[in-house]
Amino acid sequence: MSDRTVADQIVRQLRDAGVRRIYGIVGDSLNPIVDAVRRIGTAEDGGIDWVHVRHEEGAAFAASAEAQITGTLAVCAGSCGPGNLHLINGLYDANRSGAPVLAIAAQIPSEQVGLEYFQETHPDRLFVECSRYNELISTAAQSPRVVGSAITHAMAGPGVAVITLPGDIAALPAEGSAPTIVGVRAPRLVPADEDVDALVKAIDSANKVAIFAGVGVRGARDAVIELADVLGAPIGHSLRGKEWIQYDNPFDVGMTGLLGYGAAHAGMHGADLLLLLGTDFPYNQFLPDDVVTAQVDNNAQNIGRRTDVNLAVHGDVAATVEALLGVVQRKTDRSFLDGMLEKHRTLMTKVVGAYTSPAGQRTPIHPEYAASILDDVAADDAIVTADTGMCNVWAARYVNPNGRRRFLTSALHGSMANALPHAIGAQMAEPKRQVISMSGDGGLSMLLGELVTVAMYRLPVKVVVFDNSTLGMVKLEMLVDGLPDFGVDVPSVDYAAVAAALGIFSTRIENPADIESGLREAFAHDGPALVDIVTDPRALSLPPTITGEQVGGFALAMSKVVMNGGVGEAVQMAKANIKNIPRPSQFGSGG
Structure with missing residues (x-):
């Protein structure tokens, strides 16, 4: 295809950068781009596909997921005004997740900018906070280098790059030649020798070392586990670190934080040296403030941001840990590690495993039980996505990584409907892999139109709805703040019937005995499928360690419910969460 127009030139640049599809919704200001996509041909023929979603927010989320799964550039587009405004939430998620995404924000005719024209906005201002590069293309000659720079910034960040493109500029004859984009490998950041020496001294001086691992341990798993063996250190992890460090890890003690489980919190607070490896864990209330802390990160901006740090090491986790191995002294006293592993086993059995045994096979369905069955039935290389909220909790606690599975969620931005x-x-990026969406009924209903996208493209996505008719995480947050839940109800909807109306294979499950067979049938179906599992709206999930203040808030909220005539509701909530009821031994000083 010759570059007849600026739009043709842009589309070819994207194609040459490895882009295979653009997610978006057509609109008049985007017409030159959409027509250029049509002319260049389909991805199967060496061109680019146009993926017509139902909401531009969905386009940005989809591009974010594709970029995270493949590690390559993904693209979304929005027409002028409302179209590119709708991109913003998904782009925030992509940027905070470090997903290399390029967004095309179409603009009104350039001669009308500043005159309060129909659908006028200023994308070059709107996208500043959710991007690493954000530029307006105002001439044809400028276009190829701005697009080239946007591609480079998105990949190098990695993160979001936005180009604002007026429709009249896109339709101009192309000028100049596009720069050649040379692939650049991420550098290996080796820590300074002085920092490694200081870290060795701190480790050798400590008696009880704990490790808390984040997403930065990706590619360093084996080395981190070897270090834990040398130090007798339990390994806790963040949500984003889970898929890279938990599996086949004999030193794993779970996760801390609001979604946490196991002995990670106890291990971190019981240590005399805490190693933070590749994590920017945002919940500082779960981090100890009286333990010597060393932080290793390849982004110096993360160091000391969440908690006081006694020793900072700027470097890749892999390079740093490899520098420690063979130098630090092996610790022969394993009592701290053994104690934390035993505590972890006990907590996993009593709390996390409480509703996955036959005791969990009751009606209404416990979401924990449903999530554990999903984990058993899912393929070994499945890609699992989870909505923010209670689905995140159930995925974090019950969906196990194995080195082949991938897990995506809105971990840092925390958006519903992701x-x-x-x-x-x-699924677009990996058409042959099993992709499972763990959707809450609140999240699914927010972007319900994307079920139409699934049906339209016959994507074999398996949507599992945890249908509890409430915004569960918000409900829990209200209760621990001493507030009776209010405004959290979600109308009961038969999502299986909705899916069936779209031609999607579906089933609705209300009996726990039907979960395994229902999931197996849906997962084996050749095409899209939806399983609507009606779960207990009173099932809550408390962190493994909570403060006395939070327990007091929960009790206060329940007393308000009772005083308002809700005795039955309070009793049923207690029954639904009997094994999660906080006990004095669970109280923690730091949240």
């Missing part, structure tokens, strides 16, 4: 569009992008 799971389904994330699944769309993941």
Whole structure:
């Protein structure tokens, strides 16, 4: 295809950068781009596909997922005004997740900018906070280098790059030649020798070392586990670190934080040296403030941001840990590690495993039980996406990584409704892999139109709805703050019937005995499928360690419910969460 127009030139640049599809919704200001996509041909023929979603927010989420799964550039587009405004939430998620995404924000005719024209906005201002590069193309000659720079910034960040493109500029004859984009490998950041020496001294001086691992341990798993063996150190992890460090890890003690489980919190607070490896864990209330802390990160901006740090090491986790191995002294006293592993086993059995045994096979269905069955039935290389909220909790606690599975969620941005569009992008990128969307009924209903996208493209996404008719995480947050839940109800909807109306294979499950067979049938179906599992709206999930203040808030909220005539509701909530009821031994000083 010759570059007749600026739009043709842009589309070819994207194609040459490895882009295979653009997610978006057509609109008049985007017409030159969309027509250029049509002319260049389909991805199967060496061109680019146009993926017509139902909401531009879904387009940005889908591009984010594709970029995270493949590690390559993904693209979304929005027409002028409302179209590119809709991109913003998904782009925030992509940027905070470090996903290399390029967004095309179409603009009104350039001669009308500043005159309060129909659908006028200023994308070059709107996208500043959710991007690493954000530029307006104002001439044809400028276009090829701005697009080239946007591609480079998105990949190098990695993160979001936005180009604002007025429709009249896109339709101009192309000028100049596009720069050649040379692939650049991420550098290996080796820590300074002085920092490694200081870290060795700190480790050798400590008696009880604990490790807390984040997403930065990706590619360093074996070395981190070897270090834990040398130091007798339990390894806790963040949500983003889970898929890279938990599996086949004999030193694993779970996760801390609001979604946490196991002995990670106890291990971190019981240590006399805490190693933070590749994590920017945001919940500082779960981090100890009276333990000597060393932080290793390849982004110096993360160091000391969440908690006081006694020793900072700027470097890749892999390079740093490899520098420690063979130098630090092996610790022969394993009592701290053994104690934390035993505590972890006990907590996993009593709390996390409480509702996955036959005791969990009751009606209404416990979401924990449903999630554990999903984990058993899912393929070994499945890609699982989870909505923010209680689905995140159930995925974090019950969906196990194995080195082949991938897990996507809105971990840092925390947006509702991410799971389904994330699944769309993941399935587009990996058409032969099983992709499962763990959707809450609140999240699914927010971007319900994307089910139409799934049906339209016959994407074999498996949507599992945890249908509890409430915004569960918000409900829990209200209760621990001493507030009776209010405004959290979600109308009961038969999502299986909705899916069936779209031609999607579906089933609705209300009996726990039907979960395994229902999931197996849906997962084996050749095409899209939805399983609507009606779960207990009173099932809550408390962190493994909570403060006395939080327990007091929960009790206060329940007393308000009772005083308002809700005795039955309070009793049923207690019954639904009897094995999660906080006990004095669980109280923690730091949250």
